[in-house]
Amino acid sequence: MAVDIVIATNNGDMGGGEVMLLNIARALRTLGHKVTVVVPAQPDELLDAARDEGFTTLALPATDRKTYMAQLRAWRARNRNALLWCNGLVPSLATAGDKNRIIHLHQLPAGSQKVAYRLAKKGARAVLVPSHFMASRIKNATVLENWVTEASQPLARAVPASPIRVGFLGRPSLIKGTHTLTVALTSLNSAGGYTYQLVIGGTAKFVDSTSQDQVKQSLKELGNHVELLGWVTPEELFAQTDVLVVPSEVEESFGLVAAEAMSARQPLIISNAGALPEVLGEGYPWIFRQADSDHLAAVLSSITEQLITGDEKLEEILSRNYWRWQENYSPDAGKERIRHLLQDFEG
Numbered sequence: 614m615a616v617d618i619v620i621a622t623n624n625g626d627m628g629g630g631e632v633m634l635l636n637i638a639r640a641l642r643t644l645g646h647k648v649t650v651v652v653p654a655q656p657d658e659l660l661d662a663a664r665d666e667g668f669t670t671l672a673l674p675a676t677d678r679k680t681y682m683a684q685l686r687a688w689r690a691r692n693r694n695a696l697l698w699c700n701g702l703v704p705s706l707a708t709a710g711d712k713n714r715i716i717h718l719h720q721l722p723a724g725s726q727k728v729a730y731r732l733a734k735k736g737a738r739a740v741l742v743p744s745h746f747m748a749s750r751i752k753n754a755t756v757l758e759n760w761v762t763e764a765s766q767p768l769a770r771a772v773p774a775s776p777i778r779v780g781f782l783g784r785p786s787l788i789k790g791t792h793t794l795t796v797a798l799t800s801l802n803s804a805g806g807y808t809y810q811l812v813i814g815g816t817a818k819f820v821d822s823t824s825q826d827q828v829k830q831s832l833k834e835l836g837n838h839v840e841l842l843g844w845v846t847p848e849e850l851f852a853q854t855d856v857l858v859v860p861s862e863v864e865e866s867f868g869l870v871a872a873e874a875m876s877a878r879q880p881l882i883i884s885n886a887g888a889l890p891e892v893l894g895e896g897y898p899w900i901f902r903q904a905d906s907d908h909l910a911a912v913l914s915s916i917t918e919q920l921i922t923g924d925e926k927l928e929e930i931l932s933r934n935y936w937r938w939q940e941n942y943s944p945d946a947g948k949e950r951i952r953h954l955l956q957d958f959e960g
Contacts, residue, residue, distance in 0.1 A: 614959065615645045615646055615647060616646050616647070616695075616696055616955065617646070617647045617649075617694065617695040617696065618641055618646050618647065618648055618649070618695060618696045618697075618698055619648075619649045619650075619651055619671075619692075619695045619696070619697050619698065620634055620637060620638055620641075620648065620649070620650050620651065620698040620700055621651040621685055621697060621698070621699050621700060621704035621707075621708070622634055622650065622651065622652050622653075622659055622700055622701065622704065623700055623701025623702065623703045623704060623719075624656070624659070624701070624703070625652055625653045625654075625655060625656035625657060625658060625659050625660065625681075626656045626658050626659070626818075626819075627658040627659055627662065628819070629719060629869050630700060630701050630719040630720075631658075631659045631662075631700075632869065633700070633719060633743075633759055633869075634650070634659070634700045635659075635662060635663065635666065636759075636760060636761075636944070636947060637698065637700070637717075637947075637951065638650060638663070638666075638668055639666070639944070640944070640947055640948040640951045641951060642668070643948055644948065644951065644952055644955075646955075647669075648668055648669065649668070649669045649670070649671055649695070650663040650668050650669070650670045650671070651670075651671045651673065651685065651688070651704075652670060652671070652672055652673070653672070653673055653675040653676065653677075653680075653681040653684075654672045654673065654674055654675060654676065655675075655676040657672075660672055671688075673685060673688060678703060681703070681707075682703060682704075682706065682707035683707075685704055685707045685708065686707045686708060689707075689708050689711060693711070693713065694713075695713075696713055696714065696715070696958075697711060697713060697714035697715070698714070698715045698717060699714055699715065699716050699717060699733075699737075700717050700719075701717070701718070701719060702718060702720075702722060702726060702729060702730060702733060705718075705730075705733035705734070705737070706729050706730075706732060706733040709732050709733050709734075709735050709736070710735050710736045711736055711737075712736040712737075712738070713738065714736075714737055714738065715737065715738055715739050715740075715741060716733060716734055716737045716739070716740045716741065717740075717741040717742075717757070718730075718740065718741070718742050718747070718751065718754075718866075719743060719866055719867075720866050721747060721750055721751070721864060721866060738958065739755050739954075739958075740753065740754045740755065741754065741755050741756075741757040741954075742754045742755070742756060742757070742866065743756070743757065743758055743759045743866050743867040743888070744756065744758065744866055744867050744887075744888035744891055744892070745888075745891060746864075746866070746887055746888035746891050747866045747867075747887075747888060755954075757950055757951075757954060758867070758941060758942065758946075758947075758950065759867045759869060759872065759942065759947075760872070760941075760942045760943055760944055760946055760947030760950075761869055761872045761873045761876060761938075761942060761943075762876075762944060763876040763877070763938075763943065764846075764847040764848045764851060764873045764874070764876050764877040764879075765848065765876075765877065766848065766851050766852065766877040766878060766879065768878070770928075772920070772921060772923065773855040773917070773920050773921060775807060775808050776807070776808040776809055776810040776838065777807050777808070777809045777810065777855050777856070777917055777920075778809075778810050778812050778853065778854040778855045778856075779794070779798060779809055779810065779811050779812065779854065779855070779856055779857075779858055779913070780812050780813075780814065780850050780851065780853070780854030780855075780856065780857040780858070780879075781794060781811065781812070781813045781814070781815070781857075781858060781860075782814045782815055782845075782847060782850050782857065782859075782870050782873075783814075783815045783859075783870055784815055784816065784817055784818055784819065784820050785813055785815060785816075785817055785820070785825075785828045785832075786817060786820040786824045786825070786828060787824045787827060787828065787862065788824070788861070788862055788863040789860070789861055789862070789863070790859075790860030790861050790862045790884060790886075790903065790904070791813075791828050791831070791832075791860070792827060792828055792831040793860050793862065793903075793904055793905075793906050793909060794811065794858055794860045794906075794909065795811060795828075795831040795832055795834060795835055795839075796831065796834070796906040797906040797907075797909040797910040797913060798811055798835060798838065798910075798913075799834045799835055800906065800907070800910050801910050801913060801914065802835070802838060806914075807914075807917055807921075808838070809838065809913070810838045810839070810840065811832075811835055811838060811839045811840070812840045812842065812850065812853055812854050813839070813840065813841050813842060814842045814843075814844070814845040814847075814849065814850035815843075815844065815845075816843060816844055847870070847873040847874070847877065848877070851874070851877045851879045854879075855880065855920060856879075856880040856881070856882060856913070856916055856917075856920065857870070857874045857879050857880065857881050857882070858881075858882045858883075858909070858913070859871050859874075859881070859882070859883045859884065859889060860882075860883075860884050860901075860903070860909065861883075861884050861886040861887070861889060861903065862884065862886060862903045862904050863886060863887070864886060864887035864888075865886050865887035865888050865889050866887060866888055867888050867892065868883070868887075868888060868889045868892040871883055871889055871892050871893065872892060872938055872942040874934075875892075875893070875934040875935060875937060875938040875942065876935065876938040876939075876942070876943070878931040878932065878934065878935050879931075880899075880916055880920060880927065880931065881893075881899060881934065882899045882900075882901065882909070882912050882913065882916060883897075883899065883900055883901075884900070884901055884902070884903035884904075884909075885900050885901070885902055885903055886903045892942070893934070893937075894933075894937055897930075898930065899912055899915075899916055899930075900912075
């Protein structure tokens, strides 16, 4: 049965949560539901993206978080019939007490957010989180794993030439472990043997100045062995690199970048932060202890040898990653999870 569903964003800017909002909206539309995306008028990145994809949008007259929350609460008081999908803590808190809504958290509440969450969850039909790791921290949460579109790459893999090109995709910052990656690469370059080049796809959006300064200082240690591409698509970064590293030092609630690499059969090293190991599955070999640059350097050395020698085990692991993405983190898998979730509500 078709349902009217309103998805209220956490932010007007595009981040991981907003990427998932659009993924959810696409899945709902494919399933035949009527979808409206509610956003602040400014920033308008998400508004433009939603309109470009043909979604019905409602831009509330707000340019800051406080005004957006007030406008959203007032609008909801006049429009209670549709199921409200609160995509983050901000719309959840703004509509606290509403009984016809879903709370979807993409990050663990920290500090004062914990108090906000206790207020926000009152009356909600369900609280959704993207991983079992996060569900272990949020009582009575339902797991709705994230999904990503395929970042397609050629199946044939060229043998890497020196320097080995190591990719980082996302916001260069302390919590994302960029500095730990640079220390590991500096160490490997100083030791002789293979030379490594760091290729960064992304900008320091939403990153505080202290973190930016420390990352910039660590990048200087790599000298000329750094390339800053700015914002690029996953496909563009993967096409220019031999291996991707996700060196997070924050308890990741999921791992969208890791899932994108899986879909591309991209050689992938992750830290053991939060849900990252869960996304890759039990027994994944290329995991290092977060914030441990020596361990990361050792794992990088190991995967480099496998890449250079054309180790069949490497291709087996990458193929397993791809099928794990297909079965668990592809748009088709996400659509089925949404279908079952709404069926449970109807039941």
